[in-house]
Amino acid sequence: KAGVTQTPRYLIKTRGQQVTLSCSPISGHRSVSWYQQTPGQGLQFLFEYFSETQRNKGNFPGRFSGRQFSNSRSEMNVSTLELGDSALYLCASSAPGTKETQYFGPGTRLLVL
Amino acid sequence: DQQVKQNSPSLSVQEGRISILNCDYTNSMFDYFLWYKKYPAEGPTFLISISSIKDKNEDGRFTVFLNKSAKHLSLHIVPSQPGDSAVYFCAAQEYGNKLVFGAGTILRVKS
Numbered sequence: 709k710a711g712v713t714q715t716p717r718y719l720i721k722t723r724g725q726q727v728t729l730s731c732s733p734i735s736g737h738r739s740v741s742w743y744q745q746t747p748g749q750g751l752q753f754l755f756e757y758f759s760e761t762q763r764n765k766g767n768f769p770g771r772f773s774g775r776q777f778s779n780s781r782s783e784m785n786v787s788t789l790e791l792g793d794s795a796l797y798l799c800a801s802s803a804p805g806t807k808e809t810q811y812f813g814p815g816t817r818l819l820v821l
Numbered sequence: 822d823q824q825v826k827q828n829s830p831s832l833s834v835q836e837g838r839i840s841i842l843n844c845d846y847t848n849s850m851f852d853y854f855l856w857y858k859k860y861p862a863e864g865p866t867f868l869i870s871i872s873s874i875k876d877k878n879e880d881g882r883f884t885v886f887l888n889k890s891a892k893h894l895s896l897h898i899v900p901s902q903p904g905d906s907a908v909y910f911c912a913a914q915e916y917g918n919k920l921v922f923g924a925g926t927i928l929r930v931k932s
Contacts, residue, residue, distance in 0.1 A: 712864070739918050751865075751910065751922040764917040798864050802918055807853045807872060810918060812864035 712813035726787040733801030740782040745796040794820045827923035836932045840898040844911030851913035859908045901930045
């Protein structure tokens with residue numbers, strides 16, 4: 709089975725711009741979660757989507773949003789980019805059910821100048 | 822408020838010996854725990870997990886121990902190999918699929 713894929717892998721933006729990141733989960737996985745990794749804050753949960761609905765949300769401002777499509781692919785959007793948004797953005801997918809392991813993609817490295 | 826803590830930022834171990842990585846948590850509602858291995862600029866790779874109804878889970882060279890009363894878990898790697906050198910993250914699962922991660926421990930296995 710193919711793993712979780714994320715595009716693009718690298719991105720450079722300037723302050724004030726917006727960005728959209730994409731994630732394709734493992735086939736058959738319906739839950740997609742997004743995480744942000746920074747040197748200062750570590751790995752932090754952004755939100756989770758399941759069957760096209762946001763099921764859970766972390767403590768991030770409204771500039772961070774996401775959605776999930778009927779094929780379980782997910783996108784996250786960050787509007788009005790700030791320097792502090794520079795990070796590795798990770799997507800993880802898991803099979804339906806509870807206590808299912810989350811498998812991560814390679815991440816998108818975003819640099820905001 | 823750090824709910825998952827990995828108090829050792831780094832650990833150095835000789836090849837062939839045991840590596841023990843520790844993790845403490847504060848939220849008694851956590852009932853599923855996972856260990857991930859991560860290289861820089863890559864996504865975490867799942868290693869092993871344990872449900873709160875168990876106190877031990879083994880998978881090859883990796884064993885995870887859970888002490889619920891102490892809110893402590895540990896990952897044992899035996900024998901350690903140079904390829905095990907990476908950052909190891911402990912994670913606890915909350916409601917839904919939200920994972921709460923520790924800060925990570927850098928493991929260096931010397932040959």
